[in-house]
Amino acid sequence: MNKADRRPLGRSGIDIAPLVFGGNVFGWTVDEPTSFALLDRFLDAGLDAIDTADVYSAWAPGNQGGESETIIGNWLAADASRRDRCVIITKAGAALKEKGGGLTAANIVASVEASLRRLRTDRIDVYFSHFPDPVTPIEETLRAHDSLVRQGKVRAIGASNYDAGQLRAALSASAQAGLSRYEVIQPEYNLYARDSYEGPLRDLAITEGLGVITYYSLASGFLTGKYRSKDDLGKSARGARVGNYLNPRGLRILEALDETARAHDARPGEVAIAWLIARQGVSAPIASATSIEQLESLIRATRLMLTSSDMARLETASDPQA
Numbered sequence: 156m157n158k159a160d161r162r163p164l165g166r167s168g169i170d171i172a173p174l175v176f177g178g179n180v181f182g183w184t185v186d187e188p189t190s191f192a193l194l195d196r197f198l199d200a201g202l203d204a205i206d207t208a209d210v211y212s213a214w215a216p217g218n219q220g221g222e223s224e225t226i227i228g229n230w231l232a233a234d235a236s237r238r239d240r241c242v243i244i245t246k247a248g249a250a251l252k253e254k255g256g257g258l259t260a261a262n263i264v265a266s267v268e269a270s271l272r273r274l275r276t277d278r279i280d281v282y283f284s285h286f287p288d289p290v291t292p293i294e295e296t297l298r299a300h301d302s303l304v305r306q307g308k309v310r311a312i313g314a315s316n317y318d319a320g321q322l323r324a325a326l327s328a329s330a331q332a333g334l335s336r337y338e339v340i341q342p343e344y345n346l347y348a349r350d351s352y353e354g355p356l357r358d359l360a361i362t363e364g365l366g367v368i369t370y371y372s373l374a375s376g377f378l379t380g381k382y383r384s385k386d387d388l389g390k391s392a393r394g395a396r397v398g399n400y401l402n403p404r405g406l407r408i409l410e411a412l413d414e415t416a417r418a419h420d421a422r423p424g425e426v427a428i429a430w431l432i433a434r435q436g437v438s439a440p441i442a443s444a445t446s447i448e449q450l451e452s453l454i455r456a457t458r459l460m461l462t463s464s465d466m467a468r469l470e471t472a473s474d475p476q477a
């Protein structure tokens with residue numbers, strides 16, 4: 156990957172290649188050997204940022220959370236040169252949410268130690284608050300994160316699933332108390348789900364110069380075009396999650412992706428990722444893959460240059476107000 160293509164994550168001093176590997180598949184739809192092969196290929200292609208969370212992949216039968224970090228940790232440990240070539244992103248809070256835990260200082264301190272142990276590393280590059288915690292005062296959460304930064308256990312912190320008001324409050328609390336601020340945000344954003352990011356949250360991210368890594372960048376696989384009718388929903392364990400996209404607007408988006416893909420001899424999912432990479436207010440999309448073939452497609456997406464008329468066609472087809 157060309158050095159010029161790297162994207163800064165806010166003022167953290169960390170920059171990344173323009174595609175983040177989504178690690179929620181490890182231990183869920185991908186076993187350990189395939190996970191290793193995917194991570195090898197990802198790194199060989201010049202990509203470097205890997206997103207996971209303490210809670211991944213607790214929803215898979217027989218799992219309890221931590222499986223994804225464990226697989227990544229085993230892969231890092233198998234070759235000592237890998238750690239310095241990767242940007243490791245993980246999150247705290249969701250594993251404890253159902254137990255009433257959230258982002259208290261005690262929980263953050265306990266969670267980071269568990270994540271470092273599973274990841275078999277001495278530092279996390281970006282440590283996210285997975286969801287806003289409506290109960291714990293934001294100063295307590297930020298102070299705990301800040302102490303991890305000072306100890307060198309975490310290089311930068313981020314906020315996922317925060318709305319503009321929650322993010323603004325967190326940024327002002329860290330500025331007032333002289334604490335590390337959330338340098339990176341992780342919102343849901345893709346050609347189908349545009350509403351919650353575009354608007355005040357994106358404006359704030361741009362004004363504050365934050366890094367933005369988007370999740371569900373392929374709308375759980377819908378934007379690859381493999382689900383065109385209800386009969387297709389059985390194609391993957393994720394099919395149940397994409398049924399809601401099968402409506403006139405979703406199909407209009409697929410048509411625009413098909414047309415754009417044909418013009419570039421590319422695949423619809425590659426166009427959906429290239430759209431995000433080109434979008435103002437996006438540092439890099441996060442996307443996952445369950446096979447090398449899918450990963451090759453994601454890698455091609457990082458090299459796909461869309462024209463202004465491609466961007467306009469996709470903009471019109473996916474307009475949330477239309």
Ligand SMILES: NC(=O)c1ccc[n+]([C@@H]2O[C@H](COP(=O)([O-])OP(=O)(O)OC[C@H]3O[C@@H](n4cnc5c(N)ncnc54)[C@H](OP(=O)(O)O)[C@@H]3O)[C@@H](O)[C@H]2O)c1
Pocket residue numbers: 176177178179180184206207285315316341369370371372373374375376377379381390391392393424441442443444445446448449450452453
């Ligand atoms: N912060 C948060 O709250 C949050 C929430 C959700 C996700 N995330 C992060 O974002 C990442 C990405 O989300 P995601 O993995 O759930 O969804 P996604 O990236 O929108 O969809 C990826 C899935 O689409 C399918 N796919 C990928 N490439 C394909 C291709 N070329 N052809 C056909 N199918 C293809 C694969 O699933 P199948 O092969 O199984 O169909 C793959 O696992 C996660 O791994 C996680 O790191 C964060």
